[in-house]
Amino acid sequence: MYDQDPSKKAAKPHHLGHRDRLRARARDGGLPALPDYELLELFLFLSQPQGDVKPIAKALLDRFGSLSGVLAASVEDMTTVKATDIKGRTKAVGKETALDLCALQEVARRVALEEATKRxxxxxxxxxxxxxxxxxxxxxxxxxxxxxxxxxxxxxxxxxxxxxxxxxxxxxxxxxxxxxxxxxxxxxxxxxxxxxxxxxxxxxxxxxxxxxxxxxxxxxxxxxxxxxxxxxxxxxxxxxxxx
Structure with missing residues (x-):
């Protein structure tokens, strides 16, 4: 059997391997080196185990203005956010994803409260x-x-x-x-x-x-x-x- 003409092979999705590369960069360069949208992607990986989450991460930051704004948003507001991937498909922030991000905000609030009440x-x-x-x-x-x-x-x-x-x-x-x-x-x-x-x-x-x-x-x-x-x-x- 002859190999298929390379020019006719289906192009691989641009996000294929992106999760592994991003996690490797986080390990090698440290989390502080990541821009906000990539840090947000790492959390979205957990809520959405498949697919490209970069458009969603960027759409959330555009909608709420900052990383702190995203985490402080309500579940209802987050679920109104939609993003379009490279193939033109529209994907929304689901309730489970929104709840995960709200839980992260609550963790941050409790940690800050602990610091404020130590003394x-x-x-x-x-x-x-x-x-x-x-x-x-x-x-x-x-x-x-x-x-x-x-x-x-x-x-x-x-x-x-x-x-x-x-x-x-x-x-x-x-x-x-x-x-x-x-x-x-x-x-x-x-x-x-x-x-x-x-x-x-x-x-x-x-x-x-x-x-x-x-x-x-x-x-x-x-x-x-x-x-x-x-x-x-x-x-x-x-x-x-x-x-």
Whole structure:
């Protein structure tokens, strides 16, 4: 039997062997050397054991703007993302893949929380800021949280008090203080996000903070700070001289 004319052989898929090559590069050069889309591919390999996942990885980054944005996205939002491969076939992010990526975000959040609670909150301030950014910087709606602390300024509980719209989350100072009493908390830190991305405090933010401080003062509960999380930073009321 004669060999088939090489020019007539079917072309191999461009992604054939790509997974092995990418894993080898990760081993040889280290994970930090990989661009975001290739790092994302490594996780997608686990959720989608066959096929080319590079278009999906790039489509996710295009849709959500960054690796942190991808991981912070909801399952519902992720499953709206579609990509077209080299053969023109459309592939969507399935619910299982989206759930796997959301689980990765939760792992990162818990690791950051561990770092923030190893020491007193005051002495691990950088770790605390990293934690609140990870938890809130990509939230699409405003979320009001309270970090309750004990007498040694160690974190007792991080609680979501309320969720709102894209620019407002209702806050009830008496509820904040009541919960502090239930937890035997002697201090707290208020945290909320601005989905617009700009962490600059609004007049309403300043007024609400004063109300919480007044309600807490009457019961000898200290309000250490109010942190507003934006997409590219965190504003501290204490550093801004607003409390």
């Amino acid at each position: 007193t909150v005051i002495s691990s301030w950088t770790a605390l800021l990293s934690y609140v950014r990870l938890a809130l910087q990509h939230e699409p709606r405003e979320q009001f949280r309270v970090l309750y602390l004990d007498r040694k300024n160690q974190l007792i509980r991080d609680e979501v008090q309320n969720k709102g719209t894209v620019d407002h989350a209702p806050v009830y100072p008496r509820e904040v203080v009541r919960r502090a009493l239930e937890l035997s908390s002697s201090a707290l830190i208020i945290v909320h996000n601005h989905p617009s991305g700009d962490p600059t405090p609004s007049r309403a933010d300043i007024d609400m903070t004063k109300q919480v401080i007044e309600a807490a003062r009457s019961l000898e509960i200290q309000v250490h700070d109010h942190l507003i999380v934006g997409r590219h930073g965190v504003a501290s009321f204490k550093q801004l001289g607003l409390m």
